[in-house]
Amino acid sequence: MYVPPAFREDDLVALRGMMREARLANLVTATAEGLIATPLPLFLAPEEGPYGTLYGHLARANPQWKLPPAGDAMALFMGPDAYVSPAWYPSKQEHQKVVPTWNYVAVHAYGPIEFFEDPDRLSEVVTRLTDLHERPRAKPWAVTDAPDTFIRAQLKGIVGLRLPITRIEGKRKMSQNRNAADQAGVAAGLAASDRASDRAAAALISR
Template sequence: MYVPPAFREDDLAALHRTMRETRLATLVTATAEGLIATPLPLFLAAEEGPYGTLYGHLARANPQWRLRATGEAMALLMGPDAYVSPSWYPSKQEHQKVVPTWNYIAVHAYGPPEFFEDADRLLAVVSRLTDLHEQPRAEPWAVTDAPADFVRAQLRGIVGLRLPITRLEGKRKVSQNRSAADRAGVAAGLAASERASDRAVAALIPT
């Protein structure tokens, strides 16, 4: 990922926060048959290793886990993003030398992918993922709400993923390279949007 110095994010806590807030990641591996990518919900075990470890699962029928990865795998985790209109820059009125851009937060996590089929490990991963996303609900559903034999049968249709992170790349592009007036203009423009992601980016722009 190309990361200009102004947008580089190296703070591990900030990187982990983005990773936890990302609801759907993309696992990418290079194989002898070419690149292959799968959208996956993942969770971060921050205590495992210097950068943490990602866990998830994919369908047993998905060929990605059977195709040997060449080198490291990469998990793409995107935070909020938004289109930035040049019309929001006060500097537009001064010289017209402005262009559109896109604000976003992104984390790329690299590591050797490990796939596993052990039923108990799979159950633990599925349960933790479910609890994570059900937690905000008034009446959370739990894996234990389903019949145990049904759950065990469903587990046979998936394969677990463990990705111990060897390095992280982070990019936080939120208009911090613009003047204070331009930043304020972008924040106001995005805050007025009907898109929730635009309003989320507005809150991230430094004042």
């Protein structure tokens, strides 16, 4: 990923937070049949390895897990993003030398990928992933709410994945290359948008 110095995010705590907030990732592997990408919810086990380890699962019918990857896999996490209109820059009134751009947050995590079929490991991954996303609910649903025989049958239709992160890149492009007045203009413009993602991006500019 091309990351100019002004947009580089190197803080590991921030990177982990960005991955958790993204919720859905794209898992990409290079195979003899070409690139394959699958959108997947993944969770991060920060205690495993220097950068943490990602876990998830994909459908058994998905050919991605059957094709040996050529090198590392990559998990792409995208955070809030928004179109930035030049009309929001006060500097536009001064010299007109402005163009549109796009603000966004992205994390790319790389590492050797392992696919596994062991039902106990799969059960642990499914349980942790479910608990992660059910926890904020007033009445969280748990895997144990369903009959064990039913869950075991469902596990036969998926394959687990483990990706220990060996390299990580983070980019937070939120108008840092603009002056304070232009940043304030972009934040105000996005904050007034009807789009929730625009308003989320506005909050990141103010950080």
